[in-house]
Amino acid sequence: MIFRVPLQLSFIALSLAQTQGASKLQWGPCNKTEVPSEVPVDCSVLMVPLDYTEPDSDEKLQLDLVRVPAPIKPSKGSILFNFGGPGGTGRDQIGIKSLADELLALTGRQFDLIAFDPRGTHGSKIPIQCFENEWDAWSYVLDLVPANSSDVELGKQWAYASSIANTCLRTQNKTGSLVSSAFVARDMMQIVDALGEDGMLRYWGFSYGTTLGATTAAMFPDRVERMILDGVQNPHEYYHAQADFEEFSDADKEFSAIFTGCVEARENCELAKGNNKTAAELEQAVWDLLDIVKYRPIALKSFMLDYNNVKSILVEALYHSSLWPVLARILNGILTEQYDLVNDLFEALMPTTTTIDIFKQAQQPQVLSAIHCSDNMVRSKTFDDFLPAIQRLYNTSRINGDRLIFLYSACAQWKIEPKERYTGDFNVKTKNPVLFIGNTFDGLTALVSAKNVSSTFEGSALLTVDGYGHSSLAAPSACTIRTTSAYWANGTLPSEGKVCDSAPLYSGITWEDIIQEVYGNTTAPAKRQVPHLSKLGNPLTPSFIPR
Numbered sequence: 001m002i003f004r005v006p007l008q009l010s011f012i013a014l015s016l017a018q019t020q021g022a023s024k025l026q027w028g029p030c031n032k033t034e035v036p037s038e039v040p041v042d043c044s045v046l047m048v049p050l051d052y053t054e055p056d057s058d059e060k061l062q063l064d065l066v067r068v069p070a071p072i073k074p075s076k077g078s079i080l081f082n083f084g085g086p087g088g089t090g091r092d093q094i095g096i097k098s099l100a101d102e103l104l105a106l107t108g109r110q111f112d113l114i115a116f117d118p119r120g121t122h123g124s125k126i127p128i129q130c131f132e133n134e135w136d137a138w139s140y141v142l143d144l145v146p147a148n149s150s151d152v153e154l155g156k157q158w159a160y161a162s163s164i165a166n167t168c169l170r171t172q173n174k175t176g177s178l179v180s181s182a183f184v185a186r187d188m189m190q191i192v193d194a195l196g197e198d199g200m201l202r203y204w205g206f207s208y209g210t211t212l213g214a215t216t217a218a219m220f221p222d223r224v225e226r227m228i229l230d231g232v233q234n235p236h237e238y239y240h241a242q243a244d245f246e247e248f249s250d251a252d253k254e255f256s257a258i259f260t261g262c263v264e265a266r267e268n269c270e271l272a273k274g275n276n277k278t279a280a281e282l283e284q285a286v287w288d289l290l291d292i293v294k295y296r297p298i299a300l301k302s303f304m305l306d307y308n309n310v311k312s313i314l315v316e317a318l319y320h321s322s323l324w325p326v327l328a329r330i331l332n333g334i335l336t337e338q339y340d341l342v343n344d345l346f347e348a349l350m351p352t353t354t355t356i357d358i359f360k361q362a363q364q365p366q367v368l369s370a371i372h373c374s375d376n377m378v379r380s381k382t383f384d385d386f387l388p389a390i391q392r393l394y395n396t397s398r399i400n401g402d403r404l405i406f407l408y409s410a411c412a413q414w415k416i417e418p419k420e421r422y423t424g425d426f427n428v429k430t431k432n433p434v435l436f437i438g439n440t441f442d443g444l445t446a447l448v449s450a451k452n453v454s455s456t457f458e459g460s461a462l463l464t465v466d467g468y469g470h471s472s473l474a475a476p477s478a479c480t481i482r483t484t485s486a487y488w489a490n491g492t493l494p495s496e497g498k499v500c501d502s503a504p505l506y507s508g509i510t511w512e513d514i515i516q517e518v519y520g521n522t523t524a525p526a527k528r529q530v531p532h533l534s535k536l537g538n539p540l541t542p543s544f545i546p547r
Contacts, residue, residue: 002308004389006105011027017144020111021194021321023194023195023197024046024194024196025044025046025065025194025195025196025311026044026416027042027043027044027067028042028043028044028537029042029043030042030066031041032122032403034091034092035066035091035092036092036095037066037094037095037096038095038096038100039068039095039097039099039100039101040068040069041066041067041068041069041094041095042065042066042067042069043064043065043066044064044065044192045062045063045064046062046063046065046191046194046511047060047061047062048060048061048186048187048190049061049186049190049473050062050126050178051178052183052186052298052420053419053420053530054389058506059272061119061126061187062125062127063116063124063187063191064091064116064124064125065091065112065114065115065116065191066090066091066094066095066114066115066116066124066279067113068094068095068100068103068104068112068113068114069112070104070109070110070111070112070113071104071109071295072108072109072110075110075111075112076110076488076489077110077111077112077196077197077198077202077225078111078114078197078202078415079107079111079112079113079114079202079203079204079226079288079488080114080115080116080173080188080191080192080201080202080203080204081094081103081113081114081115081203081204081205081206081209082113082115082118082203082204082205082206082208082209082212082213083115083206083207083209084205084206084207084208084209084231085118085121085207085208085259085367085371086118086208086367086368086371086372086375087120087121087367087371088121088180088214089117089121089122089123089369090115090117090118090123090209091115091116091117091123092123093115093480094113094114094115095511098511099473100113101511101515102353102473102511103204103391103482105511105515105519106472106481106484106485107204107302107484107485107488107491108479108485108486108488109119109256109519110488110489111202111488113183114122114191114318116187116191118179118184118187118212118371118397119178119179119183119187120175120176120178120179120182120367120370120371121364121367122363122364122367123291125455126175126178126179126369127363127367128168128170128172128175128176128179128363128366128370128371129171129172129173129363129366130164130168130171130336130366131166131167131366132330133481134362135143135234137362137363137366138362140160140164140362140364140365140366141361141365143156143160143367143406144406145307145308146308146311146402146403147390147402147405147406148307148308148394148401148402149294149306149307149308149311149402150294154390154405155383157405157406157409158383158386158409160406160409161406161409161410161412161413162288162413164366164410165410165414165415166415167374167415167416167517168366168369168415168416169368169416172416173416175369176374176416176418177374177416177417177418177419178368178419178547179371179374179418180212180371180374180376180418180419180422181212181215181371181377181422182418182421182422183418183419183420184212184217185215185219185220185422186214186219187213187214188201188203188348189201189216189220190209194211194467195404198225200222200223200224200225200431201216201223201224201225201227202225202226202227202488203216203224203226203227204227204228204230205228205229205230206225206230206231206470206473207231207233207444207471208233208238209229209230210229210231210445210453211233211235211236211238212232213227213229213434214280214426214428214453214457215235215422216227216288216427217422217423217428217430217457218425218428219324219422219424220443221428221429221430221431222359222431223428223431224430224431224432224434225431225432226341226432226435226487226488226491227430227434227435228434228435228436228484228487229296229435229436229437229450229453230436230437230471230472230473231435231437231438231439231444231470231471231472232436232438232439232445232449232450232453232454233247233443233445234246234247234438234449234452234453235426235453236426236452237377238358239375239376239377239421239422239423240370240376240377240378241376241378242378242380242386242408242411242412243392243395243404243408244404245392245393245394246448246449246452247394247444247445247446248393248397248401248443248444248446249341249394249397249446249448250441250442250446250447250448251318251396251397251399251400251401251443251444251446252397252399252400252442252443253443254318254443254468254469255283255314255399255442255443256279256323256441257317257441257505258283258317258324258327258529259271259272259279259280259282259283259286259506260279261321261324261468261506262282262324262328262505262506263278263279263282264505264506265504265505265506265507268325268506268508269324269325269328269506270325270328270329270332270505271328271329271331271332271335271336272328275445277301281498285335286314286331286335289310289331289334289335290307290310290311290314293305293306293310294306294307298334298339300339300342300343301340302343302346302347302423303346303455304341305334310334311399311403312331313327314327314399315399315400315443318399318400318443318444318469318470319444319469319470319474320469320470320473321467321468321469321474321475321505322474322475322510324505324506324507325506326345326349329345330342330345330346333345334491340545343417349430353462355546362485365406368407369407369410369411369414372407372411373407373410373411373414373416374414374417374418374421375421375422375475376411376414376416377421377423378411378412379411379412379413379414380413385412386408386409386412386495389408389412390405393405393408397443399427399443400444401441422437423546424457426453426456426457427456428456428457428458428477429457429458429459430457430458430459430460432491433457433458433459433460433461433491433493434454434457435460435461435462435463435484435487435493435494436450436453436454436457436460436461436462437442437450437463437464437465437471437472437480437484438450438462438464438465439464439465439466439467439469439470439471439472439474439475440464440466440467440468440499441467441468441469442468442469442470442471442474443469443470444470445470445471447464450462450464452488461482461493461494461496462494463480463484463494463498463500464497464498464499464500465477465480465499465502466500466501466502467503468503468505469526472484473513475502475503475504476502476509476510476511476513476514477500477501477502477503478514478517478518479500479501480500481514481515481518482504482518483500485496499543
């Protein structure tokens with residue numbers, strides 16, 4: 001929703017934003033439909049410029065904020081969060097009890113946690129809606145299959161990407177020019193000013209949230225008090241390459257770990273329990289399964305086991321190793337032809353879907369394309385010009401290389417130019433050092449990216465978590481809690497080369513156990529159940545929004 005404010009008032013608001021020490025935010029009860037929180041939260045709104053390139057304009061955009069208050073009073077300040085995407089929301093995520101408990105523990109329980117839905121996303125007041133009816137939107141979603149799912153899919157995705165680029169240009173030309181990461185960075189600084197604290201940014205970004213954080217730090221280096229970039233995407237590639245090649249470079253290694261870990265913990269892994277198969281044999285059986293269902297799908301009572309569905313389950317499991325025991329059970333059921341059991345497992349895992357969820361799922365791939373393609377600067381004139389990028393993706397990862405080609409095809413042909421795009425480099429010296437975190441095996445954002453980006457941020461530090469999955473949230477670790485809490489409290493950085501151990505694979509050890517180890521039984525955290533398929537271990541994005 002866009003609000004018009006008299007020009008005189010906008011200048012007054014600007015002057016207030018530059019004055020520290022007095023909050024302009026009024027916190028109160030949340031709309032439970034928009035913010036379905038499982039923990040105590042409060043909400044506020046903030047009016048920001050709709051278009052930062054037009055300082056004389058009186059058009060405003062309403063940002064909706066949600067806050068999880070610090071358990072320890074008084075709060076030491078506020079930390080802003082972005083859980084990834086681009087296109088991911090925040091207000092419906094931060095109040096999930098298991099996630100809120102983890103974030104509070106990782107920040108020392110001394111800071112307020114704040115999230116908002118970035119411009120363009122489903123929860124914002126200017127959501128990207130390229131399609132004019134839900135039928136077309138869902139048709140697009142249902143066509144988002146791995147590019148290797150058939151011999152004709154690659155060409156189809158290129159053509160479909162041309163269509164979505166033209167459709168968005170026709171229906172979203174104005175809105176689509178206002179959703180770049182540079183504008184979201186400016187929105188975050190507006191929030192910092194409105195908080196009335198010390199005028200300094202405290203921020204934790206995951207996945208794409210690391211690119212947003214790096215962009216914000218490069219634009220406002222003197223405003224950084226604390227910043228953690230966790231599960232690091234390479235922003236150089238995000239802005240300047242045909243695809244995010246580097247982030248998938250550990251995907252196949254993590255995928256293989258599903259099976260090596262299974263064999264090493266055979267009694268806790270149903271796929272290896274009761275047999276003497278090697279990890280290599282188990283992995284090959286799954287690759288063979290993919291080849292079979294590609295041409296001969298298996299019909300269950302309620303579901304179809306085809307290449308797209310099986311591949312999606314495997315890729316989603318890369319987000320969080322806590323999913324691997326249930327994945328092993330599903331795969332064992334398929335390989336031993338226990339199809340009724342497999343069907344029952346799927347039914348148990350499927351989420352209860354509301355009309356709002358369906359609308360959001362139909363919209364989010366459009367948002368992903370609109371933001372990423374708006375930020376990215378590379379275009380390809382023909383499909384043949386784009387083919388080398390596809391081959392490089394295939395060569396980078398067998399499990400993940402065919403999954404995002406629909407997005408990169410759209411970016412190659414994107415028509416909407418943003419009002420502002422960050423075009424600088426990431427050789428940054430922030431006022432206070434940034435902390436980077438990377439897992440040893442992260443199939444969605446490889447550790448090498450954390451190393452590469454950290455090397456260009458002067459004075460920054462890198463914490464390596466010896467674990468599997470996407471970001472430190474996927475690898476429960478008391479060491480991580482102690483390291484990040486010390487950083488938030490007083491800026492203490494880990495020593496060079498520091499590595500934190502995490503819970504062993506197939507051990508069943510959760511963040512609940514780790515938090516109790518560090519803090520004692522001072523809270524009653526919710527039991528983390530096996531995630532629904534729409535989350536599959538990753539509380540940051542729905543399953544069909546590949547990162």
